[in-house]
Amino acid sequence: xPELPEVETIRRELNAGLRGLRVRSVLLRxxxxxxxxxxxxxxxxxxxxxxxARHGKQLALVAEPGDESAAAIAVHxxxxxxxxxxxxxxxxxxxxxxxxxxxLEDSAGGDRGRLLFRDPRRFGGVWxxxxxxxxxxxxxAELGPDAGAGPVDDRLLEFKSSAxxxxxxxxxxxxIAGVGNIYAxxxxxxxxxxxxxxxxxxxxxxxxxxxDALRAVLDRAIAARGSTLRDYRTSAGDQGGFQLxxxxxxxxxxxxxxxxxxxxxxxxxxRTTVWCRGCQK
DNA sequence: AGGATAGCCTGCGGGC
DNA sequence: TGCCCGCAGGCTATCC
Numbered sequence: 001x002p003e004l005p006e007v008e009t010i011r012r013e014l015n016a017g018l019r020g021l022r023v024r025s026v027l028l029r030x031x032x033x034x035x036x037x038x039x040x041x042x043x044x045x046x047x048x049x050x051x052x053a054r055h056g057k058q059l060a061l062v063a064e065p066g067d068e069s070a071a072a073i074a075v076h077x078x079x080x081x082x083x084x085x086x087x088x089x090x091x092x093x094x095x096x097x098x099x100x101x102x103x104l105e106d107s108a109g110g111d112r113g114r115l116l117f118r119d120p121r122r123f124g125g126v127w128x129x130x131x132x133x134x135x136x137x138x139x140x141a142e143l144g145p146d147a148g149a150g151p152v153d154d155r156l157l158e159f160k161s162s163a164x165x166x167x168x169x170x171x172x173x174x175x176i177a178g179v180g181n182i183y184a185x186x187x188x189x190x191x192x193x194x195x196x197x198x199x200x201x202x203x204x205x206x207x208x209x210x211x212d213a214l215r216a217v218l219d220r221a222i223a224a225r226g227s228t229l230r231d232y233r234t235s236a237g238d239q240g241g242f243q244l245x246x247x248x249x250x251x252x253x254x255x256x257x258x259x260x261x262x263x264x265x266x267x268x269x270x271r272t273t274v275w276c277r278g279c280q281k
Numbered sequence: 282a283g284g285a286t287a288g289c290c291t292g293c294g295g296g297c
Numbered sequence: 298t299g300c301c302c303g304c305a306g307g308c309t310a311t312c313c
Contacts, residue, residue, distance in 0.1 A: 180306075
């Protein structure tokens with residue numbers, strides 16, 4: 001499920017494999033996945049890819065030179081979205097649910113394969129903008145600070161009078177961008193904080209612990225190239241490896257890795273949540 | 282303010 | 298074997 005580590009993994013791979021390639025043409029197979037102008041030009045036909053950008057779970061494919069005035073599109077992977085880089089002459093693993101294809105060429109006009117946006121459940125999508133600056137102003141301005149960009153304890157303490165649970169707060173992209181159900185549960189376990197705890201009961205020391213835990217979990221997940229539960233693949237089509245390191249997510253009823261007691265599960269912030277009653281206070 | 286609910290959509294696994 | 302049902306996850310909208 002693409003959260004920050006999965007999207008960052010894809011961003012890095014696209015930076016290595018897509019940057020410098022030019023869009024020869026665009027095939028829009030299912031137009032309704034695109035919001036905004038749906039012309040080939042708005043979908044970057046004729047431009048050369050620069051370094052992709054990311055904020056939280058959102059990715060921006062930016063044309064050279066990559067500044068605020070460069071052409072850009074936003075891609076959100078939602079639940080099941082994939083951005084797959086297919087080499088010339090290669091066949092993608094699957095061709096169903098491919099909604100957009102960018103046909104790629106090098107500066108000499110040689111075939112460099114395709115980039116595919118595939119999204120079976122269609123919770124994701126593509127948004128077109130005149131410029132990267134407009135994209136940031138329209139789509140990223142409402143997001144909180146990126147969870148991977150720096151400490152978030154000060155940000156969390158802004159909610160010190162809130163009755164909302166710490167889990168629901170972590171999942172709110174306007175508070176902190178990039179955390180989803182997996183990494184919220186993993187970070188809360190690592191920090192020893194119960195997901196149901198109201199924000200107003202979070203002590204400053206615990207906010208620091210949670211910020212540190214979040215950073216540590218996200219770093220380890222990026223190093224493992226994300227978590228593949230079902231749909232997530234890197235742009236090379238590979239699975240991530242961090243699912244093997246999950247301590248609580250998906251482990252309801254199994255023994256806590258720290259104390260051995262069976263892990264508790266319930267619904268917190270409208271999401272299935274797993275925690276240890278003994279280790280998380 | 283924020284909790285609850287529904288909706289979007291597909292695929293999978295459990296139960297029968 | 299096959300059908301039905303529930304559920305998974307990210308996000309938005311609506312109602313209370």
